[in-house]
Amino acid sequence: MTTFPELLREWRLAARMSLADLAQCVRYDRTSLHNFETGRRPTPLCVAEAADEATGANGALVEEWHREDRERREAAATHRVRAAALAMTRDLTALADLDIAELQDGVAATAVDYLASPPGPMMDRAHALRGEAFERIRSGHHLPADRSDLYVAAGRLSGVLSYALLDMGDADEALEHATAAGRCAAYAGDAELAAWVAGTKSLICRFQGDYGHALEHIRDGYQWVGSGHGTGEARLRCGEAQCLANLGDSRAANQALDGAETARERIRRPDSLEGLFGFSRAKQSYYAGSSLIWLQGGHDAERAEREALEAIALWRSGPVAERSLDDERLAHIYLATARVQLDDVEGAADALVPVLSLPVEDQISWIVKRMDRVAGMLSAPRYAGNRTASETVEKINALAA
Numbered sequence: 001m002t003t004f005p006e007l008l009r010e011w012r013l014a015a016r017m018s019l020a021d022l023a024q025c026v027r028y029d030r031t032s033l034h035n036f037e038t039g040r041r042p043t044p045l046c047v048a049e050a051a052d053e054a055t056g057a058n059g060a061l062v063e064e065w066h067r068e069d070r071e072r073r074e075a076a077a078t079h080r081v082r083a084a085a086l087a088m089t090r091d092l093t094a095l096a097d098l099d100i101a102e103l104q105d106g107v108a109a110t111a112v113d114y115l116a117s118p119p120g121p122m123m124d125r126a127h128a129l130r131g132e133a134f135e136r137i138r139s140g141h142h143l144p145a146d147r148s149d150l151y152v153a154a155g156r157l158s159g160v161l162s163y164a165l166l167d168m169g170d171a172d173e174a175l176e177h178a179t180a181a182g183r184c185a186a187y188a189g190d191a192e193l194a195a196w197v198a199g200t201k202s203l204i205c206r207f208q209g210d211y212g213h214a215l216e217h218i219r220d221g222y223q224w225v226g227s228g229h230g231t232g233e234a235r236l237r238c239g240e241a242q243c244l245a246n247l248g249d250s251r252a253a254n255q256a257l258d259g260a261e262t263a264r265e266r267i268r269r270p271d272s273l274e275g276l277f278g279f280s281r282a283k284q285s286y287y288a289g290s291s292l293i294w295l296q297g298g299h300d301a302e303r304a305e306r307e308a309l310e311a312i313a314l315w316r317s318g319p320v321a322e323r324s325l326d327d328e329r330l331a332h333i334y335l336a337t338a339r340v341q342l343d344d345v346e347g348a349a350d351a352l353v354p355v356l357s358l359p360v361e362d363q364i365s366w367i368v369k370r371m372d373r374v375a376g377m378l379s380a381p382r383y384a385g386n387r388t389a390s391e392t393v394e395k396i397n398a399l400a401a
Contacts, residue, residue, distance in 0.1 A: 002019050002063045004048070005039040005291070011055040012037075018397065025054035027095045031368050037168050038360050040120075045069075067259050100146045103132055107153050110160055111275035115324040118361055123164035131158035155184030155193050156277060162200055163276060166207060167326065169365035195224035195232035196277055202239045206246070207366075215243040215391075229272040231279035233263040238279075238287035245291040251302055257288045280322045282314035289334040299342035305342065308335035326364055329355050334369045340377045349392045363399065371396050 012022050019037075023030045026047045034043040039298045045065060046230045052061035054218045106129045113394070114122045133154040136142045142150060158181035166174035178200045185193035198221025205214035218240045225233040241256035264284065289308035292300040336351040352374070355367065375396040383389035 002064075003039065004043060004061070004068050006298060007057075007061060007064050008043065008048075008051055009037045011051070011057045011061060015055040017055065017149065020056060021250070026050040030372065031169060031365055033186070034368055035365070036361075040168050041170065043162065046083075056204060065266065099140065100149055103129065103153055104149065107156050108273055108275070109392045111156065111273055111277050114160060114163065114276045115322070116320075116325075119167040119364065120166040123161060123168075125260055126157045126160035126164065130154055130161070133157065148190075151184045151188035152190050155181040155190070155197075156273065159193075159200060160276060162204070166204055167364040168364065171204050171208050174207075175201065178204060190228055191224040191226060192232060192272060195236065197221075199232070199235050199239050202236075202243070206239075206242055209246075211243045211246045214238065215247075218243060220346045220360065229267075229269050230373075231264065231267065231284075233270075234260045234267075234284055235279040236266065236362075237263055238284060238291070242292040242294075245294045245300075249293070250292075253291055253295070254303070257291065257392050260284060260287075272282060274322065280318070282311045282318060282322065283324065283327065284309035285314065285333050286327050286334075289331060289338065293337040293341065294332050301338045301341035304338040305335060308332075308338060326362075326366070329358065329362075330370060333367065333374060336374050337370070342373065343387050345378070345383065345386055345392075348378070349388050356399060357370065358399065371399065 012019075017025075019030045019033050023033045028036075028047055032041070033047075036043040036047060043065065045062075047060050048065040050347045052055070052059060055061070081266050099257040110122065110125055110129060110362065112123075127231070130153075133150050137147070137154065158177045162177035162181060165171075165177060176196055181200070182194065182197040185191075185197055199219050202221070203219035205217060206209070218236050221236045222233070225236065237256050237260035241253045241260070244256055245253040261284075264281070285307045289304045289306075289311060292307070293306035295301075308331045312328060312335070315328045315331075332351050332353075332355050336348040337343075339348040339351060352371075355371065358367070375393045378386075378389040378393050
């Protein structure tokens with residue numbers, strides 16, 4: 001049976017409407033509409049009604065929306081009963097304590113696997129693991145000495161959930177999970193996790209375009225940075241650079257990036273956990289490139305191009321555990337953006353080649369947003385007669401069509 005997201009796409013294509021066309025009719029942005037069509041986010045009834053009218057579906061979309069909504073409600077009711085029964089069973093059953101090292105190994109594996117996996121499956125895994133940690137905290141089935149480690153585990157898994165929801169385009173839910181991670185860090189007295197949470201909250205604010213609050217989270221995070229302990233300070237300074245660049249302060253943004261380099265040189269003790277909770281040399285170059293593309297080009301674009309190329313090269317040649325596929329793809333987009341700013345349209349098109357063949361399930365929200373920007377830049381009047389520019393815009397538009 002055809003699902004509502006599939007039906008929505010079918011009717012849009014039948015009406016010869018692009019995502020952008022339908023987005024205007026339903027009064028939602030293109031990224032949200034793309035998430036509705038791919039099933040990444042549930043479609044509100046108001047969108048279904050507006051899309052039904054705009055595409056001439058004659059009630060078919062609204063009817064399917066209501067049918068699936070009834071199924072969801074019935075499934076939710078069943079799920080609630082099952083969950084309540086299972087919770088009571090667990091309370092009544094004296095389970096032997098699990099080895100906390102087993103749980104910590106699961107957290108470490110999840111943090112590494114996240115870098116090369118779609119956010120949906122990682123969200124499911126993190127949720128299941130966090131349930132184990134939470135149950136042991138709540139039930140008291142642990143040794144007193146393990147309580148702090150359990151809170152750290154629960155906090156890190158909340159951090160994985162935060163990243164997953166942000167990659168799926170839901171900043172509000174991502175922030176709730178990040179806040180929970182911060183509370184866990186406070187209960188555990190873990191400064192490293194607290195600094196990471198501050199950087200992640202800033203990232204969420206940057207996703208929303210709120211650079212003032214993003215900067216506040218960064219500066220709050222500096223209180224948790226230990227001298228020479230891990231990459232926390234380098235990550236925060238790179239986040240500060242992203243804020244400052246988006247606020248138009250080239251000099252301060254470059255100084256923050258230079259400060260991140262100095263912070264990395266001071267590291268004497270590695271991060272306690274790699275993967276999502278580490279901040280590799282490649283990731284630092286990636287952050288630098290993604291910062292400077294928001295300025296006015298020139299020397300900033302030249303540095304952004306160098307940093308993006310460096311990030312891509314490091315990821316390709318470095319350890320598999322440090323390779324973040326989504327960030328590597330985004331680095332290609334930032335490289336293309338810098339090259340457009342430098343009027344190198346051919347070079348920009350070459351940089352986008354690996355991204356233009358991505359299947360829908362690998363097009364995280366960041367990729368969709370940043371590709372839209374490149375398409376907008378290449379659609380400027382100055383490139384009206386440039387065949388490479390127009391062909392690249394067509395390919396970008398077709399990517400999420």
